[in-house]
Amino acid sequence: MIPVNEPYIGEKEIEYVNEAIKTGWISSEGKFIKAFEERFAGYIGRKYGVAVNNGTNALILALKAMDLPAGSKVIIPSFTIISCALACIYNNLIPVFIDSEEETWNMDVFKIEGKITEKTKAIMPVHIYGHPVDMDEVLKIADRFKLHIIEDFAEAIGSEYKRKRCGSFGDISCVSFYANKAITTGEGGMCLTDDSRIAERLKRLKNLAFVPEKRFIHYELGFNFRLTNIQAAIGLAQTERIEEHVKRKIEIGKRYTMLLKELEEKGLIKLPVEKEWARNTYWMYGIVLNERLKIKAEEVMKRLAERNVQTRPFFYPLHLQPAFKKFPWYREQDLPVSRRLYEYGFYLPSGLTLKKEEIEYTATTLKEILDDLA
Numbered sequence: 001m002i003p004v005n006e007p008y009i010g011e012k013e014i015e016y017v018n019e020a021i022k023t024g025w026i027s028s029e030g031k032f033i034k035a036f037e038e039r040f041a042g043y044i045g046r047k048y049g050v051a052v053n054n055g056t057n058a059l060i061l062a063l064k065a066m067d068l069p070a071g072s073k074v075i076i077p078s079f080t081i082i083s084c085a086l087a088c089i090y091n092n093l094i095p096v097f098i099d100s101e102e103e104t105w106n107m108d109v110f111k112i113e114g115k116i117t118e119k120t121k122a123i124m125p126v127h128i129y130g131h132p133v134d135m136d137e138v139l140k141i142a143d144r145f146k147l148h149i150i151e152d153f154a155e156a157i158g159s160e161y162k163r164k165r166c167g168s169f170g171d172i173s174c175v176s177f178y179a180n181k182a183i184t185t186g187e188g189g190m191c192l193t194d195d196s197r198i199a200e201r202l203k204r205l206k207n208l209a210f211v212p213e214k215r216f217i218h219y220e221l222g223f224n225f226r227l228t229n230i231q232a233a234i235g236l237a238q239t240e241r242i243e244e245h246v247k248r249k250i251e252i253g254k255r256y257t258m259l260l261k262e263l264e265e266k267g268l269i270k271l272p273v274e275k276e277w278a279r280n281t282y283w284m285y286g287i288v289l290n291e292r293l294k295i296k297a298e299e300v301m302k303r304l305a306e307r308n309v310q311t312r313p314f315f316y317p318l319h320l321q322p323a324f325k326k327f328p329w330y331r332e333q334d335l336p337v338s339r340r341l342y343e344y345g346f347y348l349p350s351g352l353t354l355k356k357e358e359i360e361y362t363a364t365t366l367k368e369i370l371d372d373l374a
């Protein structure tokens with residue numbers, strides 16, 4: 001089976017992990033945490049990085065640090081991972097879902113303004129599958145309506161918007177280092193900011209809201225979201241080669257595009273794009289079947305699996321999630337683009353360890369399956 005993803009772990013990771021273990025620094029204290037935070041924040045172009053134990057908790061922590069009044073609304077895309085909505089709900093905030101736009105599959109920034117009310121306090125842009133969101137529009141709206149921006153760039157490590165790195169926008173940006181992300185610590189995440197006060201607050205809140213002066217007196221409620229020094233050792237080794245990982249992702253993406261172009265020209269599928277203002281890093285290489293063919297993603301994925309190519313479905317839109325229906329803020333609505341993406345989209349093997357022959361085999365197999373079905 002050609003796996004949809006496989007992490008790339010080098011010798012450096014083993015060396016650093018060994019050091020962490022041999023020196024006894026196995027909890028969240030130790031030199032690799034700070035080195036990892038600084039190195040990663042430096043790569044993104046942010047002043048401060050605060051490592052946490054996963055990307056979902058990075059989002060929860062970021063919204064917590066914004067101190068928004070309960071019941072405030074946060075604008076998020078419908079086509080994203082559930083973590084974005086969880087971060088709102090667990091902070092007593094209400095997620096407001098925005099449909100995707102057709103080309104990049106990101107949140108349609110021109111649909112944001114229509115959803116803003118008195119209660120709206122923040123926007124969470126999420127760069128989907130490696131392609132940046134049109135950030136100028138988001139920044140403009142946030143400025144005009146005085147909204148916070150919490151950026152989720154878990155899928156866009158190394159991606160750029162107008163030559164500025166994703167993760168460098170807004171009050172706080174959040175990232176995940178789960179095993180399928182462009183760099184990994186197994187499980188892990190980080191919040192980044194340029195504001196020293198916010199950075200201090202994030203550090204305190206992730207560590208049970210301990211304050212240095214009075215160790216066991218707590219002035220507010222925190223979390224234990226600490227990353228371990230062992231995980232940070234892996235993260236530092238990965239970050240030292242980060243551009244290599246990113247370039248490899250881009251190479252894989254561009255090769256798929258070259259090989260699958262003819263399917264797009266025949267009108268059978270839609271491929272990822274790279275807008276002129278973007279550096280797409282093709283975190284996962286997604287394709288969308290033309291709905292006129294009346295073939296669902298599921299059918300093609302099943303056939304690919306029969307021929308040893310692993311795939312994954314696209315996100316199930318958040319505005320349709322059964323788990324949200326019991327909430328008083330939930331309302332039925334049709335966000336047709338995100339729904340269509342779910343029905344007709346899926347992604348191909350995109351891991352860093354993918355071989356040239358595996359990309360070619362995947363493309364050829366997909367062509368044969370679609371020739372047969374269409």
Ligand SMILES: *Cc1c(COP(=O)(O)O)cnc(C)c1O
Nearest residue numbers: 054055056081083154155176178
């Ligand atoms: C992976 C991912 C997350 C969640 O990260 P975890 O580390 O798995 O909790 C959040 N947002 C996006 C966009 C992601 O892709």
